[in-house]
Amino acid sequence: xxNNLLLEVKNLKTHFISDSGTVKAVDDVSFKISKGETLGIxxxxxxxxxxxxxxxxxxxxxxxxxxxxxxxxxxxxxLVGVSESEMRKIRGNDIAMIFQEPMTSLNPVFRIGRQxxxxxxxxxxxxxxxxxxxxxxxxxxxGISRPAEIIHDYPHQLSGGMRQRVMIAMAMACIPxxxxxxxxxxxxxxxxxxxxLDLMRNLTEVSETxxxxxxxxxxxxxxxxxxxxxxxxxxxxxESDVHSIFSNPQHPYTQGLLASxxxxxxxxxxxxSIAGNVPIPSRMPEGCKFAPRxxxxxxxxxxxxxxxxxxxxxxxxxxxxxxxVPENESVFVGSPKY
Amino acid sequence: xxxxxxxxxxxxxxxxxxxxxxxxxxxxxxxxxxxxKLAFISFFFVIFLIVLSIIGPSIxxxxxxxxxxxNVLSGPSAExxxxxxxxxxxxxxxxxxxxxxxxxxxxxxxLLGAVGGTLLGLIAGYYGKWVDRIxxxxxxxxxxxPGILLAIGIIAILGPxxxxxxxxxxxxxxxxxxRIVRSSTLAVKSTLYVEATTSIGARPxxxxxxxxxxxxxxxxxxxxxxxIGSAILTAAALSFLGLGAQPPTPEWGAMLSGGRxxxxxxxxxxxxxxxxxxxxxxxxxxxxxxxxxxxxxxxxE
Amino acid sequence: xxxxxxxxxIEIIPILIVVSILIFLFVHMIPGDPARLVAGPDxxxxxxxxxxxxxxxxxxxxxxxxxxMGNLLKGDLGTSLKTNRPVSEEIGAxxxxxxxxxxxxxxxxxIAGLIIGVISAxxxxxxxxYLGMFGAVSGLSLPAFWLGLMLIQLFxxxxxxxxxxxxxxxxxxxxxxxxxxxxxAAVIARFTRSALMDVLKEDYVRTARSKGLxxxxxxxxxxxxxxxxxxxxxTGLQFGFxxxxxxxxxxxxxxxxxxxxxxxxxxxxxYPVIQAEMLIFALEFIIINLIVDLLYGILNPQIRYx
Numbered sequence: 001x002x003n004n005l006l007l008e009v010k011n012l013k014t015h016f017i018s019d020s021g022t023v024k025a026v027d028d029v030s031f032k033i034s035k036g037e038t039l040g041i042x043x044x045x046x047x048x049x050x051x052x053x054x055x056x057x058x059x060x061x062x063x064x065x066x067x068x069x070x071x072x073x074x075x076x077x078x079l080v081g082v083s084e085s086e087m088r089k090i091r092g093n094d095i096a097m098i099f100q101e102p103m104t105s106l107n108p109v110f111r112i113g114r115q116x117x118x119x120x121x122x123x124x125x126x127x128x129x130x131x132x133x134x135x136x137x138x139x140x141x142x143g144i145s146r147p148a149e150i151i152h153d154y155p156h157q158l159s160g161g162m163r164q165r166v167m168i169a170m171a172m173a174c175i176p177x178x179x180x181x182x183x184x185x186x187x188x189x190x191x192x193x194x195x196x197l198d199l200m201r202n203l204t205e206v207s208e209t210x211x212x213x214x215x216x217x218x219x220x221x222x223x224x225x226x227x228x229x230x231x232x233x234x235x236x237x238x239e240s241d242v243h244s245i246f247s248n249p250q251h252p253y254t255q256g257l258l259a260s261x262x263x264x265x266x267x268x269x270x271x272x273s274i275a276g277n278v279p280i281p282s283r284m285p286e287g288c289k290f291a292p293r294x295x296x297x298x299x300x301x302x303x304x305x306x307x308x309x310x311x312x313x314x315x316x317x318x319x320x321x322x323x324x325v326p327e328n329e330s331v332f333v334g335s336p337k338y
Numbered sequence: 339x340x341x342x343x344x345x346x347x348x349x350x351x352x353x354x355x356x357x358x359x360x361x362x363x364x365x366x367x368x369x370x371x372x373x374x375k376l377a378f379i380s381f382f383f384v385i386f387l388i389v390l391s392i393i394g395p396s397i398x399x400x401x402x403x404x405x406x407x408x409n410v411l412s413g414p415s416a417e418x419x420x421x422x423x424x425x426x427x428x429x430x431x432x433x434x435x436x437x438x439x440x441x442x443x444x445x446x447x448x449l450l451g452a453v454g455g456t457l458l459g460l461i462a463g464y465y466g467k468w469v470d471r472i473x474x475x476x477x478x479x480x481x482x483x484p485g486i487l488l489a490i491g492i493i494a495i496l497g498p499x500x501x502x503x504x505x506x507x508x509x510x511x512x513x514x515x516x517r518i519v520r521s522s523t524l525a526v527k528s529t530l531y532v533e534a535t536t537s538i539g540a541r542p543x544x545x546x547x548x549x550x551x552x553x554x555x556x557x558x559x560x561x562x563x564x565x566i567g568s569a570i571l572t573a574a575a576l577s578f579l580g581l582g583a584q585p586p587t588p589e590w591g592a593m594l595s596g597g598r599x600x601x602x603x604x605x606x607x608x609x610x611x612x613x614x615x616x617x618x619x620x621x622x623x624x625x626x627x628x629x630x631x632x633x634x635x636x637x638x639e
Numbered sequence: 640x641x642x643x644x645x646x647x648x649i650e651i652i653p654i655l656i657v658v659s660i661l662i663f664l665f666v667h668m669i670p671g672d673p674a675r676l677v678a679g680p681d682x683x684x685x686x687x688x689x690x691x692x693x694x695x696x697x698x699x700x701x702x703x704x705x706x707x708m709g710n711l712l713k714g715d716l717g718t719s720l721k722t723n724r725p726v727s728e729e730i731g732a733x734x735x736x737x738x739x740x741x742x743x744x745x746x747x748x749x750i751a752g753l754i755i756g757v758i759s760a761x762x763x764x765x766x767x768x769y770l771g772m773f774g775a776v777s778g779l780s781l782p783a784f785w786l787g788l789m790l791i792q793l794f795x796x797x798x799x800x801x802x803x804x805x806x807x808x809x810x811x812x813x814x815x816x817x818x819x820x821x822x823x824a825a826v827i828a829r830f831t832r833s834a835l836m837d838v839l840k841e842d843y844v845r846t847a848r849s850k851g852l853x854x855x856x857x858x859x860x861x862x863x864x865x866x867x868x869x870x871x872x873x874t875g876l877q878f879g880f881x882x883x884x885x886x887x888x889x890x891x892x893x894x895x896x897x898x899x900x901x902x903x904x905x906x907x908x909x910y911p912v913i914q915a916e917m918l919i920f921a922l923e924f925i926i927i928n929l930i931v932d933l934l935y936g937i938l939n940p941q942i943r944y945x
Contacts, residue, residue, distance in 0.1 A: 578784050
């Protein structure tokens with residue numbers, strides 16, 4: 001099991017420090033990814049899920065964000081302390097990333113071919129000619145029909161779905177060990193979403209690439225992931241394998257998220273939703289971050305934050321309700337009354 | 339037990355409410371503006387310049403026009419801090435007295451340009467169609483022509499003199515303001531509340547004055563300040579070329595021009611008036627940059 | 640691309656006609672009777688009328704314009720009232736010195752402006768940025784004629800490294816070109832900084848970094864190429880500023896160029912020269928805008944492929 005461990009994030013703390021105060025965008029988050037595994041990080045915008053992925057990639061440079069604590073162990077090396085030049089060798093080579101917006105994630109002034117070859121030449125020391133071959137090969141693999149012509153095109157000549165395929169091709173060109181996908185399908189048409197997810201799954205299966213999938217869409221999670229971390233307000237609030245999350249959600253927030261997706265064959269007048277909004281990051285409540293929106297909030301929830309506790313093997317949750325009746329987990333099952 | 343201790347929950351709710359109440363546009367502007375240290379200093383320096391331009395002529399130690407042939411072209415000393423010019427006049431006194439001229443020329447030319455440009459921009463933006471096309475085409479032509487060449491051309495017609503410099507500098511400020519105000523007007527016009535007022539039958543003039551004009555004020559303030567520096571520079575350049583203020587007026591550009599012939603024996607004659615132009619223009623430019631960053635960071639040069 | 644060029648060249652013709660009419664009318668608004676100037680201060684009324692007839696000034700404006708344009712097409716720009724030499728000769732002798740002066744000013748200003756702008760944008764809110772931007776705002780606030788005089792005092796009078804004025808050798812270019820380019824360098828630096836900062840926020844820059852590219856490559860390769868699209872447009876516009884600035888700088892450095900000629904002509908009301916100069920400035924400005932448009936197309940594939 002441990003031989004397969006690829007990435008271990010331990011107590012990661014990424015804070016945004018500005019004049020108006022410190023925002024704890026990611027606060028004490030831990031998880032593991034093994035070879036070939038797909039881990040989902042779920043949460044609303046502002047939950048810290050994207051910041052987590054940028055922390056792993058070491059791409060916080062252009063944000064006010066800074067890793068203030070914790071470790072990111074990639075194959076045993078802590079990426080937090082590693083030099084920029086070491087990090088560059090890992091970035092795009094061992095850990096690659098695709099982003100939410102295919103329309104703006106490709107450089108508009110360079111041809112597609114050049115943008116793919118660039119990473120190949122950098123990390124594999126292939127010649128320009130062989131890199132071009134690799135670009136055509138990987139474009140074929142992502143299902144682009146005329147790759148030899150597409151490499152001469154500029155991004156604005158391609159559709160959104162095509163561009164996201166190009167992005168995947170670019171990320172997979174050096175056969176990374178981990179692919180971080182930040183909302184890879186959110187900006188795409190529903191019909192194309194499934195194709196892109198299929199493509200990611202098939203490509204990574206062959207190369208045993210692990211996926212860190214960041215999404216707010218539980219449907220995507222159900223389809224793709226092996227394990228799930230649910231984030232809220234910079235905290236991991238629940239973590240488990242994908243089956244228990246859906247069959248036995250523990251945290252009221254997870255329960256709320258699940259209740260708000262429509263179920264096949266069920267007729268409801270109105271879908272329940274979680275009341276309120278994610279709090280402004282600089283004004284997080286002191287206790288449980290979810291307390292202002294939680295239908296079960298008690299006095300203690302406002303006073304003190306609960307710990308992330310294992311409620312059953314490989315299933316942890318961060319909620320005071322578990323403390324009260326630690327032996328009886330069935331209390332909340334199937335009772336999301338939103 | 340007189341003091342009621344708020345629970346954490348009540349504290350949170352109170353904090354959320356307070357933050358909504360406390361943020362007025364002005365306090366927000368002031369908070370951002372104070373952070374720009376150079377702009378903040380420039381703000382006080384500009385106030386100092388304005389005060390100096392009012393009281394300057396009456397507090398200067400020497401007469402600014404009376405020649406003193408005993409002290410011709412003497413270097414900086416205890417009596418004459420910035421030395422004397424070719425007529426023996428005290429340069430320090432003349433530079434102080436010249437503040438008034440430069441500020442009046444700078445402010446009035448930009449003000450004229452801003453008023454003209456704002457009116458044209460409001461009209462073009464509000465009425466649209468052919469009115470807009472004609473006004474903006476004229477502005478394009480004016481903008482395309484290098485400012486100082488246009489000013490030289492206008493002075494060629496009107497003749498040299500400070501008041502004609504003001505007119506010339508004002509004219510090439512018009513298209514700049516017209517453009518900004520027009521685009522802000524278009525943006526404001528498309529917002530819902532103007533459409534709503536139009537639909538209840540308010541008169542155009544009232545709509546422009548009550549609803550569109552306030553929406554453009556912050557961009558106008560920023561550009562106004564930024565233009566003053568360049569207006570002062572252009573006016574000084576025109577006087578330097580002999581097209582503006584005439585001797586013995588203590589205008590900085592004209593003083594510089596007078597010192598040119600003595601550059602190798604008395605460089606201080608050109609040094610101090612130039613320094614005055616530079617520092618004044620710098621203060622207005624820094625203030626303009628600071629106002630832009632605090633009021634409307636979207637504005638580009 | 641070739642068709643685009645032809646199309647743009649044809650579009651210039653009506654613009655030139657309108658500009659020539661405007662300039663013609665403009666010059667005729669200048670007060671004072673040129674015939675009186677030519678005839679001299681002691682001339683009688685008859686003399687003045689004679690000169691007026693000789694110059695064709697008694698004919699209607701439309702006819703004067705048509706004659707002027709006809710001669711213009713033959714390469715005849717009229718005769719200078721001041722020197723009695725053909726205007727084309729007067730201008731021809733002064734065109735190249737101004738051309739080279741503006742070109743060298745533009746070259747150094749662009750290089751310096753780009754470097755300062757890029758450094759400021761990448762070291763945002765650190766001391767190189769503060770230094771660069773304070774330098775730029777200072778450059779904007781410097782009266783160019785004063786800077787020129789101070790440079791002459793220091794490098795020509797005191798140190799004797801460069802001539803104080805006139806055009807003798809390449810050394811003569813150094814001080815005026817530096818002076819003329821300062822303001823433009825400042826504008827380009829400020830504009831490059833803000834354009835590049837906008838680009839650095841773009842998703843594709845993050846993509847480039849996520850590939851593991853060196854920061855140098857991310858900035859100078861991926862980002863600057865995009866930032867150059869607005870910068871080129873703005874730089875082209877600065878040529879107009881240089882043409883205007885050359886008038887002042889040429890006076891400071893006694894430069895035998897078009898700018899100094901213009902000031903001398905305005906003082907003398909030498910209207911054939913003023914008219915010809917205005918036309919040349921307008922033509923230069925239009926040609927520069929055309930070049931800018933072409934560069935814009937080369938830099939921006941979305942335009943090129945329409």
